[in-house]
Amino acid sequence: MAAAKSTAQPKNTARLLLFFVFLTFGAIIGQTWWSVIEDRELTLNTERKNALTAVRLLEEHAAQTLRDADRNLDNVVNAIDIASGGREINEAFLHEIINTGKKDNRYLNALQFTTPKGESLVSSLEYPAHQVDLPDRPYIPYLLSHRTVKNTVVGHAFMRYYDRKLVVPLARNIINKEGKFVGIISIDISVTYFSDVYARIASGGKALVALFSDEGFVIVRSPFDERFLSMDISKSPAMANWSKKPEEGTFEDSHFLGDKASTPRLYSYRKIPSFGVTAVFARDIDAIL
Numbered sequence: 001m002a003a004a005k006s007t008a009q010p011k012n013t014a015r016l017l018l019f020f021v022f023l024t025f026g027a028i029i030g031q032t033w034w035s036v037i038e039d040r041e042l043t044l045n046t047e048r049k050n051a052l053t054a055v056r057l058l059e060e061h062a063a064q065t066l067r068d069a070d071r072n073l074d075n076v077v078n079a080i081d082i083a084s085g086g087r088e089i090n091e092a093f094l095h096e097i098i099n100t101g102k103k104d105n106r107y108l109n110a111l112q113f114t115t116p117k118g119e120s121l122v123s124s125l126e127y128p129a130h131q132v133d134l135p136d137r138p139y140i141p142y143l144l145s146h147r148t149v150k151n152t153v154v155g156h157a158f159m160r161y162y163d164r165k166l167v168v169p170l171a172r173n174i175i176n177k178e179g180k181f182v183g184i185i186s187i188d189i190s191v192t193y194f195s196d197v198y199a200r201i202a203s204g205g206k207a208l209v210a211l212f213s214d215e216g217f218v219i220v221r222s223p224f225d226e227r228f229l230s231m232d233i234s235k236s237p238a239m240a241n242w243s244k245k246p247e248e249g250t251f252e253d254s255h256f257l258g259d260k261a262s263t264p265r266l267y268s269y270r271k272i273p274s275f276g277v278t279a280v281f282a283r284d285i286d287a288i289l
Contacts, residue, residue, distance in 0.1 A: 044266060047288045048250045051268035051281050054201060055248070058279035059270040061197050062211055066275045069170045069189050070152050076111065076185055077174055094121055112169075114140055114184040116147075139171050140184060147181040149173055154275050156230040157191055157219050166191035166229070168219055191220060198222040201281070208265065208282040210257050214242055219277060221257065233257065238267070242278075247271050257282065 079097045094113050113121050118140065139155040155169035171186035194211060202209040202222040211220040216234025233239055238256045248270040254262040257280065267282040 043289055044285075047266055047283065048268065051250065051266065051283070052248060052270075054205075054207075055268045055270045055279050055281040058198065058201060058209060058211070058281060059272055062194065062277065062279055063272045063275070065189060065193060066152075066154070066170065066272070066277075069187050072111075073152065073170065073172055073185055073187055076187075077172070080174060080182070080185075081176060112186045112188075114144075114186070116144070116181055116183055118144060137169060137171075137186070139169065139186070143171060143173050143184050147173055147175075150175070152275065154213060154219065154277055155186075156217055158230065160188070168194070194220040195222055195224060199224070205283055206287060208257060208280075210280045210282075212257070212278055212280065214271070214276045214278060216242075218257065228257075231257075245271075247273070252285065 076097065080094075083093075083097060115121060137155055137158075139153045143149060143153065150173065152170055152172045155171060157166060157168045159166050167188035168191055169186050169188050171184055174182040174185055176182050198209040198211070198220060199222045201207070209222045210218060212218045212233060216232060216236075216239055218228050218231040218233060221228045221231075233256065236253075236256050238251060238253050248268075250266060250268045252264060252266055254264045256265070256267060258265070264285045265282040266285055266288060267280055269278050269280045271278045
């Protein structure tokens, strides 16, 4: 009996010791797991702060560029309104207005006027007007069918066939003092004015940088790839209820603005409500961690 008790005691001690070993091992694993999770969140939170700073710079640059172009449209519309005085708005009249107006060649390439019939009268002083570029400008049919819309519309970026330049058009309806729809005035902004700045910001952190319309199409994307020019993102899960999202924020996604291959990224965005566009800065989560 005594011998049996003496044999069981070391076994119980061994079991107890083994239990404490496993308990300690489990605690170490649990603590390590918690530290990894905590470290991941701290790293991502730091990235969110840095990314929001970057995307605010992108938004500020894009907003200023669009406002400058919009002011040019203002000048032309006001000049047309003042100078027309009941005159017929024809090509000669528009050339006169453009010639006397201020020119800003820093990034503005062309000015275009479209009549209520959809005829392009003047494209720029350097290039004649052409009907064949209208299919590249879907905002024209939209504004022609929504003649009471007064806000400026940002169109799809496209490559102009006559000089092979990538441009982003801004357009608005012209309504005279009598409330009559006169036509559409539009101006082209060179994509390089966006892409040069965006490429510099993207290259610093191997990031994906973009400007897209809240309607769901890409305006500018860096790194540049022609496949993404005017890419339709309206069906992307990230775009669901986009109008209800706050002015700025972050989210994670594996496909948004990217290739078909799954690449988890942290996206930071900031909206430009007055033009219905959004600036985005994104980095691969693996690279961040």
